[in-house]
Amino acid sequence: MRTLFTFHYPADPNAGGPGVTWRLGREYEKLGHEVEFYSLDDLPKKLPPLARFILFPEFTAAKILHSHRHAAIDVIDASTADAWIWGLGLQKLQKQRPLLVARCHGLEHIEHLEYLEESQRGHLKLEWKYPLYRGSIRLWEVATSMRQSDLVLLLNQRDRDFVVEQLGVHPDRAHIVANGIPETMLNLPFEPTPAEPEPIRIAQVSSYIVRKGIQYGTPALNALLKRYPKIEVSLFGTECSADQVYADFDPEVRDRVTVIPYYENHKLPELLKGHHIKVLPTISEGFGVALVEAMACGLAPVTTTAPGPLEIVRDRETGMIVPCRDCEAFEQAIETLILDRAFLDRLRHNAYRSAQRYSWQNIAQDNLNFYEMAQRMRA
Template structure:
């Protein structure tokens, strides 16, 4: 097949995240299987307008805030004549409304929609713009074949007006050969919990910091390691200082994949306080390492964490319940081991090869619809 993927960013972009990992893991595999894959995405300072990565041709146009305006003109000038077998809009951040300017067959790929959670992250004008741009999704995309990375995302799309029968759920994967337990690496001697990912306000990492402070008040000692970079870091550091838990909360900054894996292997559990995620890849990465996760009982996360089997779920925003969950594991290494074993077994069902197989089959159906 000859495929075109349109996404806001590629993995080389400094602002890339889980959606870009998914893009390269899936479509890089399809490229290595012999499919022709072209990616149209935004540029960034220092980026080449034309590139290649993971077997994919990459075209960059516009920038972080102008790609939505630059994508359609670039497509018409440089790509429309190529007659792709299928085009995929990887809806990431805001819709590009490709049905109005891309030749079909066209498919939609959705990780998650922001909805009102945009107001927890961005300034009021940007949040309002994101919310308003999501409103026409059912009108623009209804009837198109779609992929969602979780049942929660499919349910969200259906609630907004898309047809359930048009949406195929294909879960994300992880590299279970890379993320795996290492008998030579043991958990930290002290109860240590890990938050890993971009430091964004909407992810509510401050709830984990507040939970640590509550446990300090109970004379329960736990440590929290925060790995990652992002624009919420100054606020999080201020929260640590205000609550007086600087001796119990460590900022590890950016970590490599090997560094992340090492932290996951040593942690007693990872922590995910976010109100909404497409799936929660880091939860499965930790699970593959034999480490459970404590997460909000929120869309996406409730699918990548099985309560009392691979980790613990608590009501989102309930800091007291989060503190209780941390205390429960901090006081019971046997429970940590039990949940870790369940998590490792659970993770084996989610591989990138499986996700690529299902995506390949789905796009073959889309291409055949021409």
């Protein structure tokens, strides 16, 4: 089987959507399949970044035509909105068309609604041009790509409900599939929770942006650092300068805050060594692979009722779940684990065991099974 993966991001294996796609493709290759990737990096460098993003569906359609003529493609596995032009018109002209899959890394319609909410709360200033494309045309492209696909793969139940109930995707074509984690993160040695007076170390692994809930999480972490001198906080993968992050913490606690803007994914277990709690105050999350990675490294997650984390964490069994946008509840959940190390240790053990099932080998086979099912339905 030959699969063409497309994704409207730079081809960075350490990033979220691109990294997930790259690892899934590599797992397909291990199983004997042929894989090709097409990303923003394949577009002409002379185009401005915004133009490359907007024009990516046009270039994707041309890429599919070219590739399919030279070596038949069996499956087009495209991030949502990438293949709407192909799906709406060009695929109908093919005598033998590939299976068209729309892969959602987090539904943009849900993200859009959360951005509007944050804008109303005064936490986010949307640019004047946002309604001209991202908040309108882009959403139509996403919906169109899914309606025209043979198979729609989503990461959580809320996204699936939305595309079926609001966007008109047939329920038989919409399915939930998880993301995986590298084999190097499975079955790592588990380090017990230290006894008093050793410090508790908290890690946040995510970009430092509004969608990740920093406007709710950082005040909670700041308050806890001031209240408990024996805790430390690390922020990994902020994708912004350390100075920007430090500015949100009081000067008196900054010596217990570590910021690492960028890291290579294979180094994450070493970075998380000695940490005990993973925090993710996100307001919109398709899945949350960093949660699973941290759980596999022995951290207990404290996160929110965003759709993605709800697919991963069981409240008070494998972590703590609090309502989105509830800074006080988020702070209290972390404080509970700081004060009750036995409970923290139990959650850490449960989270560690739960994460072992997210191997890419298992996830890849789930995806291939969905391909086969969609092929049979189309026949």
